[in-house]
Amino acid sequence: MRHWVACCLLSSLAYAELRVGAAAVKITPPVGLPLAGYYHVRLATGMHDELYAKALVLEGSGSRAALVACDLIALEGDLVEAARQLIERTTGLRGDRVMISATHTHTGPEVERQFLAFVEGAPRQAAERYRAELPSRIAEAVRLAEAALTPARAWAHIGREETLAFYRRFRMKDGTVQFNPGKLNPDIVEPVGKPDPDVAVVYFDTPDDKPLATYVNYALHLDTVGGTEYSGDYPYTLARLLGQVKGPGMLTLFTLAAAGNINHVDVKSPEPQKGHGEAQRIGTVLAGEVLKSYARLKPVVSGPVRVLSRRLELPARQVEPGALESARDTARWFGKPGGPPFLDMVAALRTLDLAGRGGKAIPAEVQVVALGEEVAWVGLPGEIFVELGVAIKRASPFPRTVVVSLANGSIDYVPTKEAFAEGAYEVISARCAPGCGEMLADAAIGLLRDLYKR
Ligand SMILES: [Zn+2]
Numbered sequence: 066m067r068h069w070v071a072c073c074l075l076s077s078l079a080y081a082e083l084r085v086g087a088a089a090v091k092i093t094p095p096v097g098l099p100l101a102g103y104y105h106v107r108l109a110t111g112m113h114d115e116l117y118a119k120a121l122v123l124e125g126s127g128s129r130a131a132l133v134a135c136d137l138i139a140l141e142g143d144l145v146e147a148a149r150q151l152i153e154r155t156t157g158l159r160g161d162r163v164m165i166s167a168t169h170t171h172t173g174p175e176v177e178r179q180f181l182a183f184v185e186g187a188p189r190q191a192a193e194r195y196r197a198e199l200p201s202r203i204a205e206a207v208r209l210a211e212a213a214l215t216p217a218r219a220w221a222h223i224g225r226e227e228t229l230a231f232y233r234r235f236r237m238k239d240g241t242v243q244f245n246p247g248k249l250n251p252d253i254v255e256p257v258g259k260p261d262p263d264v265a266v267v268y269f270d271t272p273d274d275k276p277l278a279t280y281v282n283y284a285l286h287l288d289t290v291g292g293t294e295y296s297g298d299y300p301y302t303l304a305r306l307l308g309q310v311k312g313p314g315m316l317t318l319f320t321l322a323a324a325g326n327i328n329h330v331d332v333k334s335p336e337p338q339k340g341h342g343e344a345q346r347i348g349t350v351l352a353g354e355v356l357k358s359y360a361r362l363k364p365v366v367s368g369p370v371r372v373l374s375r376r377l378e379l380p381a382r383q384v385e386p387g388a389l390e391s392a393r394d395t396a397r398w399f400g401k402p403g404g405p406p407f408l409d410m411v412a413a414l415r416t417l418d419l420a421g422r423g424g425k426a427i428p429a430e431v432q433v434v435a436l437g438e439e440v441a442w443v444g445l446p447g448e449i450f451v452e453l454g455v456a457i458k459r460a461s462p463f464p465r466t467v468v469v470s471l472a473n474g475s476i477d478y479v480p481t482k483e484a485f486a487e488g489a490y491e492v493i494s495a496r497c498a499p500g501c502g503e504m505l506a507d508a509a510i511g512l513l514r515d516l517y518k519r
Pocket residue numbers: 169286448
C-alpha cells in the first residue's frame with residue numbers, strides 16, 4: 066500500500082510539472098492566389114480543405130517552448146524571423162524557443178520569393194499581401210496555444226509504416242541515377258536507398274484522460290493531390306480521422322520528417338497515384354498506424370523543456386562562368402508552354418538564386434527542443450535527405466528523436482555527399498555545396514548531446 070501511494074504521488078508530481086496548450090489558426094487564402102509546388106504558375110480555383118498554422122506550447126518545470134506546423138510549401142527565413150518577433154511581443158515565449166515549420170503541401174499558396182517573382186498582376190499582389198499577413202497568423206496560433214496551457218501528461222511511441230513511402234532516386238540501366246523515372250520504366254535497375262518507416266507519435270492528454278494533442282512526424286513528401294484547390298494533402302485526412310476517434314477538441318499536428326528524396330510513387334505499380342483519393346488513402350493508412358500506436362504509448366517523464374540552437378554558415382554552390390546569361394534566357398520560359406526541359410529550368414532557377422546571393426554563405430539554423438530525457442525534436446531548414454535524418458536519430462542520446470524538415474527557414478534541397486556525386490533533380494536544385502547535409506547533421510547531433518541530461 067505504501068508503495069502504491071509513493072508511486073502515484075511521484076507520477077502525479079511528474080504530470081503536474083508539465084503543461085500543454087494547443088491551438089490552430091486558419092491560413093487558407095482567398096481563391097485566385099498562385100499555388101506552390103511546381104515550376105509553372107497555376108491559380109487556385111477553390112478549397113478542398115482548410116489550411117492551418119497549428120501550435121503546441123510545452124511548459125515543463127516552468128520553462129516553455131513551442132512547436133508550430135503550417136500547411137505551406139516552405140517558410141523562408143524572413144517570415145520565421147517576423148513571426149518570432151511578434152511571438153516575443155505577444156506571449157511569454159522567446160522567439161528562439163519556437164520551432165516554426167512547413168508541412169510542404171504542394172496545394173498551398175506560393176509564398177517563396179524565388180517563385181513569386183514569376184507571378185504577375187493581381188495574383189502577385191494578393192500573394193504578397195497574404196505573405197505579409199502570415200507572421201501574425203502564426204504568432205496568433207502560438208498566443209492561443211499559450212493561453213490554453215493546462216496540466217498534461219506526455220506519451221510517446223515510434224510506429225512503423227512500410228507501405229506508403231518510396232525512395233524516388235533510381236539507378237538506371239545506363240548507369241545514371243534518375244529521379245522519379247516513371248511507372249514500370251523498364252530501364253530501372255533499383256532504388257539507390259530506402260525510406261525511413263518511423264512514424265513518431267507524441268501524445269498529450271490531461272491527467273483526467275482528456276485528449277489534448279497528437280504530434281505525428283513521418284518521412285513522405287506532401288505531393289499527392291495536384292490540381293488547383295487548396296488542400297493540406299494527406300495530413301488533412303490524418304487529422305480528420307484522429308479527430309473522429311479522439312474528439313474534435315484534440316489537435317493533430319503533423320510535421321514532415323527527412324523526406325527530401327522520398328515520395329509516394331510506387332514505380333512497380335501501374336495505378337495512377339494523384340488526387341484526393343490518393344491523399345485520403347495515404348492519410349487513412351497513416352492514421353491506422355497512429356491509432357495502433359495509441360495502445361503502445363509509453364509515458365514520458367517530463368522535466369524542463371530545453372532548447373538549444375546553432376546558426377551555421379553553409380558554403381553555397383558556385384555559379385559557373387557564363388551560366389548566368391543562359392539561366393536568364395531559360396527562366397524567361399517559366400510558366401509558359403514549349404519551354405526548355407524541366408531540369409534545365411530547375412538549374413536556371415538555382416543559378417539565378419545563387420547569383421542573387423553573390424556567392425555568400427547560406428545561413429542555416431539548427432534547433433533542438435527536448436522534453437525531459439526522452440523526446441527531442443530537431444529542426445532543420447530544408448528538404449533533408451532521408452539518410453541524414455536516420456543518421457541523426459541513430460546518433461541521438463534521446464530514446465525518441467523527431468527530425469523536422471523545413472523548420473525555421475528553407476535552404477531548398479539538402480542531399481548527402483553521395484547523392485551530390487550522383488546528380489539528378491534534387492541535386493540540380495540544391496543551393497548548398499556538397500557536405501552541407503553532413504554539416505547540418507553533425508550540428509544537430511552535437512546539440513542533442515549537449516542538451517541530454519543538461
Ligand atoms: Zn519537395
